[in-house]
Amino acid sequence: MKHHNSDKNGETASNINSMDQRQINSEIQRFESVHPCIYRIYDLIGKIDNKHVGDLVRQQVVNIENAFVNSQEWTLGRSINEIKLGVLGSDNSFKNSLIHHFLTQNWNWNDAPEGGRFKKEVDVDGQSHLLLIRDEGTREPNFLQWLDLLIVFALDNRKTFQDALKSLDLVNNHRPLDEENVPIFLVGMKVYFIRFLA
Structure with missing residues (x-):
């Protein structure tokens, strides 16, 4: 009986670990997909004829990028509840x-x-x-x-x-x-x- 419970607990731990791995990989893909999109926006901004409008849009994109790279996993201590x-x-x-x-x-x-x-x-x-x-x-x-x-x-x-x-x-x-x-x-x-x- 104890052996059966041990197998079940091991299977549960394995499933949880596999789920953690999928979530970690998904987060890495999400994080890495953002900057190519931002770079494409900068390319599009370069095609705006009105320089003043282009500069305003560029500054907003910079603000978005800064907010993204300064998200909590980079700035908060792990002791935060x-x-x-x-x-x-x-x-x-x-x-x-x-x-x-x-x-x-x-x-x-x-x-x-x-x-x-x-x-x-x-x-x-x-x-x-x-x-x-x-x-x-x-x-x-x-x-x-x-x-x-x-x-x-x-x-x-x-x-x-x-x-x-x-x-x-x-x-x-x-x-x-x-x-x-x-x-x-x-x-x-x-x-x-x-x-x-x-």
């Missing part, structure tokens, strides 16, 4: 409104479909944490495996609830074996009630 939170929700679920309220304490009802990445400092048991919020339409497994998760739907929109249940099934199918207890919350937005309170 992080919380990684994913937010899923279909169109008209008002997930963007929920995120906007959490970040700004104001409600914004423009439910933008493009999503985004957000950071906020939060206090947990007296300790400062960097909260990373990832909101996007993708349902790829590498988005689902490393996150605590909110799945948002509108209480007055049945389709958004059905979409939320589909997302929940998808998440459960892609969770690694060692992450069975990672929190997943279904959040129902009562839009008109919130608007009244606001």
Whole structure:
């Protein structure tokens, strides 16, 4: 019996290691793909006839490049506490409104479909944490495996609830074996009630 458990544990560790390798390789490919795109933008900027406009665009690209190369893996110490939170929700679920309220304490009802990445400092048991919020339409497994998760739907929109249940099934199918207890919350937005309170 002990031998069987040892084999199972070894197989689980091997699967997790293989998954880590795939994620590392994926991150390397993502990182290395950015600069060729930036270089192509610089080439296109050189074709802009209006020098003033070209210089303005070039400066914005420089700002983007600096922000990219100074991302947290290069600038923050490894002792920084992080919380990684994913937010899923279909169109008209008002997930963007929920995120906007959490970040700004104001409600914004423009439910933008493009999503985004957000950071906020939060206090947990007296300790400062960097909260990373990832909101996007993708349902790829590498988005689902490393996150605590909110799945948002509108209480007055049945389709958004059905979409939320589909997302929940998808998440459960892609969770690694060692992450069975990672929190997943279904959040129902009562839009008109919130608007009244606001």
